Amino acid sequence: MDNLFDGPGFIVLIILVTTAGWLINNWIRARHGYDLEDEWGGKTARADKSAEIESLRGENAELAQRLADHADRLNVLEKIVTDRGYSLSDEIEALRDDRTRNQGLAGTQITIESRERA
Numbered sequence: 799m800d801n802l803f804d805g806p807g808f809i810v811l812i813i814l815v816t817t818a819g820w821l822i823n824n825w826i827r828a829r830h831g832y833d834l835e836d837e838w839g840g841k842t843a844r845a846d847k848s849a850e851i852e853s854l855r856g857e858n859a860e861l862a863q864r865l866a867d868h869a870d871r872l873n874v875l876e877k878i879v880t881d882r883g884y885s886l887s888d889e890i891e892a893l894r895d896d897r898t899r900n901q902g903l904a905g906t907q908i909t910i911e912s913r914e915r916a
Contacts, residue, residue: 824834833841 820835827834835841
């Protein structure tokens with residue numbers, strides 16, 4: 799059985815461990831907003847993205863307002879649909895009343911005097 803410290807496998811293991819450590823270090827630094835390290839120990843400053851962030855915040859506020867406007871429109875449409883349901887039930891009742899009055903006729907004519915206006 800070979801010793802762990804003999805041969806080129808140990809050198810490859812050292813290179814893999816240090817590279818993995820460097821990658822993990824840079825991942826943590828990038829995640830928390832710190833400057834990144836290059837392979838020679840120098841620092842790479844993060845780009846200034848404050849103008850882009852402000853632009854995105856403005857766009858986000860605009861989209862939130864549009865979503866609120868659409869929610870208001872949806873509420874109006876729901877009211878229209880539910881009000882029409884009430885009108886539909888009146889029309890069904892008119893059919894039933896007409897049918898009971900005209901039992902002997904082959905067909906029934908429906909006259910609706912008032913219509914809902916949207």
